[in-house]
Amino acid sequence: MKALLALEDGTLFPGRSFTGPAEAVGEVVFNTSMSGYQEVLTDPSYCGQMVTMTYPLMGNYGVNDEDVESDRIQVRAFLVREYQEYPSNWRSKGSLAEYLTAAGIPGLEGIDTRALTRHLRVSGAMRGALSTRDLDPHSLVEKARQAPDMLGLDLVREVTCRRPMLWTEGNPSPIEGGLEGFRWPERPGAWRVVAMDFGVKYNILRSLAQRGCTILMVPADTPGALIDRLDPDGLFLSNGPGDPAAVTYGIASIRDQLGKRPIFGICLGHQLIGLALGGTSFKLKFGHRGGNQPVQDLTTGKVEITSQNHGFCVDMGSLAEKDVEVTHVNLNDGTLEGLVHKRIPLFSVQYHPEASPGPHDAAYLFDRFIALMKRHRNPKPQP
Template sequence: MVESIKSGVLALEDGSVFRGVGFGANKTVVGEAVFNTSMTGYQEILTDPSYFGQIVTMTTPQIGNYGVTKEDEESDGPKVQGFVVRDISPVVSNWRSQQSLPDYLRENDIPGLSGIDTRALTKKIRVHGALKACLSTEDITDEEAVQRARDWKGLVGVDYVKEVTTKEVFEWKDGPEPFTVPGTNLHPPALKRKRYKVVAFDMGAKRNIFRKLTLHGFDVTVVPADTDAQTVRDLNPAGVFVSNGPGDPAAVTYAHETIRELIPEYPMFGICMGHQIIAHAMGASTMKLKFGHRGGNQPVKNIETGVVSITAQNHGFAATKENLEACGAVVTEYNLNDQTVAGLRHKDLPVFSVQYHPEAAPGPHDSDPLFDHFYDLVAQKAAE
C-alpha cells in the first residue's frame, strides 16, 4: 500500500502533461512512453530487459492486486525506466505475494505514477506514435518535465543491449527443480530426450527462455552479446540461440557480424531482438514501428501452415520484408494487426526466427512448439 500521497507527473515531448499520484521511488526519469495490453504479468513486464529505456503504461485499469514475488522476476530486477497505471491496488491478495508493488518499485529505485487517464495516454501514443517522455515523483514543474522529455536522445541508433547483457559466460542451472510438470508428478517428455548443448546469446534475455530451452532438451551456455564467433566454436555447441533485448537492432553491429559468421555453421533460433539481428546478419534491414507491439494478445499467422497463433510481443522495431526476400530469407509469419513481418527462415539453412516471445512470460502458450522445432533442427544436424 502507498504509505503517503505524493504528486507525480508524466510529460510528453508534444507538451502533453498528465498529473497523478506518485508511488515507488522519489525520482525523475526520461524514456520512451509505450503501452502494454497484457491483463496480468506486470512483474514479468517490469523485469523484462527489453523495456530498458522505456516508461511503460499498462492498459489494464488495476495493477498490483496480487503483489510481487521474487520467483516471477525475468531478470535481476526491474529494467523499465518508469511505470504508469490507472489504479494501483490498495490491497495485495495472493498466497505467493512477498511484498506490494509500490514497495518493490521503491526498493529498486523505479518511480511509478497512478491516477491518470491511461486510456487517453494510450490513444495519444497510438495516434502520434511512441513519444519521448519524462516521469517524475519529485517536485518539478510541468514546463521542466516537458523540456526534459524533449531533451532525451531517444532510442533510434542507441545500443542498449550492452547495458543488460551478461558480463560473463555461464551455464544455465536455474530449474525448474525438480524437472516435473507443475501440479503433477509427470516429467515432460522432452526431458527424456537426448540432450544437446546450445549457446544462447544474451541480448537482454528473459529467464523463462532459458527454462524453456532446458525443458525442451537443451543444455544452455549463456554468452555475452559481444561474444565473437570463434569463442562460440570453442564451446562446441550443437546449435545457437539469439535472445530478445532492448534498443535499436541496427545499432548492435558487432552481433550482426558474429551471427553472420555463424549462420552457415549451426542450426539457429532467434526471438524478438534475436530475430532482428538475424535479419541484419542476412543483409536485410529493420524499421522503427509507430508504437510497436506490446502485450500478450497479438495475433500472428504462419502463411506456410495457415495456423494463427496468439502471441506475447514486446518490440518497437521490425524487419523490412522487401530486404529479407532479396537476402535469401523466406517470410513465414505476419502480424495480423498491421501485416509486419513476424517470422522468417533461411531458404537453405536450418535457421529461423520470430518477432514474438514463445517463452510466454507472461502470455499465451500457442508458440511453445517452436522450441520443439528448434530441437528437431539441432538433432537433424547432429545426425549428419
C-alpha cells in the same frame, strides 16, 4: 505525492507517486496485457522505457520470487491508472510499491492511461519525463526532449551478462575460471546450446532447459570464433532492448555463424538475423507490446495469439533476394513476424513463444529448434 508526466510534444499527464519522490526519463510505451506486471517490469527488452498498462488495476496480486524474467527491474518507470495497495494472493511475497521502491523505480498512479495510450497510438511512442520534484511543465518537457532517442540507441550493453553463465537449476550460474578450458557438463543426450544474451528472458531459458538443453549464456559481444571453439549443437539469439541496427557487434557474430550450426532467434534475435542476412530494420509507430497480438503462420494458415514486446521490425521487402521465406505475419499491421532460410538451418520469430498467452499456440517453435539440432548434430568426441 503529486507527480507530473511530460511528453516531448508538450502533452502533460498529472498523477501521483505511490513510491515516494522520484524523477526519470525514457521512451513512453504501452502494454495491453491484463496481468503479468512483474514479468513486464523485469523484461530486459523494456530497458530505457517507461511502461503504462492499459488494464486499469495494478498490484492486486502483489509480487513473488518466481515471476521474474531477469535479475532486476528493467523499466525506467511504471505508470498505472489505479494502484492496489493491499495485494491478495497466496504466492505474494510483498506489494508492488515495496518492490519498485526497493529498486528505486518510480511508480505513478492516477495517470489517465486510456488517454495516454490513445495519444501514443495516434502520435507514436515518444520520450517522456516524470517527476515529483519538478512540476514545472516547461522544464519537464525540455527534460523529455533531452532524453536519448530510441532510434540508433544500443541498450544491449546495459542488460547483457558480463561474463559467461551456465543455466543451472533455473538460475544463471557463473563459470569458475571463465571459458578458458571450459568443458560442457556431461549430460548424455543433452543438447548443447550457446545463448547469446542480448537481454534474455528467463522463461526462454526455462523452455529450452525443459527440452533437454544444456545452456551456456554468453555476452552479446562474443565473437564467432569463440562460439566455434565452444562447438555447440545450436545457437540461440535472445530478445533485448533498443535499436537492432545499433548492435553491430552482434550482427557481425551472427553473420559469422550463418550455415555453421542451427540458429533460432526470438524478438531482437530475429531482427539481428534479418540484418545479418542483409536486410534492414525500421522503427514501428508505437510498437507491439502485450499478450494479444494475432500472428498467422503462413505455412499452416493457423493463427496464434502471441505475446510481444518490440518497437522495431525487419523490413520484409529488404529480404526479398536473400533466400529467405516469410513464415509468419502480424494480422494487425501485416509486418514480418517470422522467417526461415531456404538453404541453411536457421529460423526466427518476432514474438515470444515462451510467454504462452495462447497458452500453448507457439510452444512448437522450441520443439522445431530441437528437431533442427537433431537433424544437423555432429557426433561429439569422447573425453
